[in-house]
Each structure stands twice: as structure tokens, then as C-alpha cells.
Amino acid sequence: MDMTTALFYVFSAVMLGAAFRVITARSPVHSALFLVLAFASAACVWMLLRAEFLAIVLVLVYVGAVMVLFLFVVMMLDINVDGLRAGFWKHFPLAGLVGVVIALEMAAVLLGGFRLSEAPATPPADLAMGNTKLLGIEIYTQYLYPMQLAAVLLLIAIIAAIALTLRPRRDTKSMNPADQVRVKAADRLRIVKMDAVVPAAPAADVPPAGETK
Incomplete structure (x- = not known):
């Protein structure tokens, strides 16, 4: 070895x-x-x-x-870990069965690679380019459609995650971006002309303590 x-x-x-x-x-x-x-x-x-x-x-x-x-x-x-582990043993048989099926599927796909006695020879031209360039060539030529399909699936996942966070909630405050875009300066700011000095209001006649009118 x-x-x-x-x-x-x-x-x-x-x-x-x-x-x-x-x-x-x-x-x-x-x-x-x-x-x-x-x-x-x-x-x-x-x-x-x-x-x-x-x-x-x-x-x-x-x-x-x-x-x-x-x-x-x-x-x-x-x-809360205790809450997550509440139904662990209840669902363990089904989870174990699914895990065994996935393991068998992966073994059926990957078993052919373990039967090779030695690695296939790499042409000298490919060695000169490097595996990064070779990987890019393979992805965007032979595996172009699977690459696009994976990109679409990731885009759908991103949109779904954003949609889940945008659900209405009572404990949060949010603003409508469309209303913010349509707002005008005149609706937010109003200029009022006021005098620089305002005379004080006359004091009311307050009788001294102990006296009544």
C-alpha cells in the first residue's frame, strides 16, 4: 500500500x-x-x-x-433541541429505509468507478491546460443543459425563500416600495412662513392666595 x-x-x-x-x-x-x-x-x-x-x-x-x-x-x-428530538425514534424506521435506498442508489452509480485497476491516462495537452480549464470546458459543452437546469432550480429556490420571508406578519412593520417610489416632495415637506418674533400672550389675572373675586 x-x-x-x-x-x-x-x-x-x-x-x-x-x-x-x-x-x-x-x-x-x-x-x-x-x-x-x-x-x-x-x-x-x-x-x-x-x-x-x-x-x-x-x-x-x-x-x-x-x-x-x-x-x-x-x-x-x-x-430548542429537545423539541426537535421529540419524534426521533418514531420516524427512525422510515428515515433508515430512505437512507438505505439512497445508499444503494449511490453504490449502483459509483460502483463502476471502483472497478478500475488504474486511473485512465490523461493526454499531455489536457495536463498543460489544468483541471480547472478542463472542468469549465466540460461544463459549458457536454453538460451545458444540466448546468442550466441546476441554475434554474437554484433560482426557483432563491425566489421561494424570498417569498417565504415576505409573508404578512402582525409583529413586524413593513412599507410598500411602490408607495415609496410614487411619493412626491410636496407630500412630505410643507414650508410654512412664520414671523421671527411672536409677542407673548397676556397673562391671565390670577388673584393672590386667600382672596376671591
Whole structure:
């Protein structure tokens, strides 16, 4: 066993252990940190497979941005973990069945890649361009339509998330942007001419204490 194979098994074991702790940790913050560890181990596996671009994108996008956002949201919301775990064992059989089906589907798709005795040879011209340029060529030529479909799905998800946040709520105050655009200066500001000095009003006759009119 060479060093590359040994490192692959080490990083894979760490990634599987971290992924298992993501769903078994009692604290949401600990789950998010274990997910960061799983992403970092996956990036190391990508590096061993000579996919440097995918590895650095995984670190920058998921570890550097998405997981920081997850940690910020989890720590700010103060989620009630006991309420989330109320029906865990009730739904565990169905969740386990779905997980087994997904694992079998992934195994059926990826099993062909593990049967290769050695990696396919890469032409010298492709090595000169680098895997980042080759990935861009493959995405925008052979996989152009799946790329566009994924972009449309992401756009729909963004619109749906914005629509969910725009639902009417009684405890918040909001303004209509259309009314703000149609407003005029004369409706907001009224100039009134006033004298610089206003004479004081005459004081009312107040009888001394103890006297009545």
C-alpha cells in the first residue's frame, strides 16, 4: 500500500466518522463543527484525486461561507433541541429505509468507478491546460443543459425563500416600495412662513392666595 492509498483511507475514515457525528451529536453547534470536519476531509480526498479546483471550492464555499452562516444562525436562534428530538425514534424506521435506498442508489452509480485497476491516462495537452480549464470546458459543452437546469432550480429556490420571508406578519412593520417610489416632495415637506418674533400672550389675572373675586 502506497502513501496515497493510506491517506485516502485515513481521510475517508475521518469523513465517515464526522458525518456520523453530525446526526448523532446532541448540540447543533457541535453538529455544524463536525460537518466542517467532514467537508475538510472531503477536500483532502479531492486533493488526492488531483482535483484541486473542486477541493479549494469545497473549502471556500462550504467551509468558509455556508458553515459560518449555519453556525451564526444556530447560535443566534437558540434552537430548542429537545423539541426537535421529540419524534426521533418514531420516524427512525422510515428515515433508515430512505437512507438505505439512497445508499444503494449511490453504490449502483459509483460502483463502476471502483472497478478500475488504474486511473485512465490523461493526454499531455489536457495536463498543460489544468483541471480547472478542463472542468469549465466540460461544463459549458457536454453538460451545458444540466448546468442550466441546476441554475434554474437554484433560482426557483432563491425566489421561494424570498417569498417565504415576505409573508404578512402582525409583529413586524413593513412599507410598500411602490408607495415609496410614487411619493412626491410636496407630500412630505410643507414650508410654512412664520414671523421671527411672536409677542407673548397676556397673562391671565390670577388673584393672590386667600382672596376671591
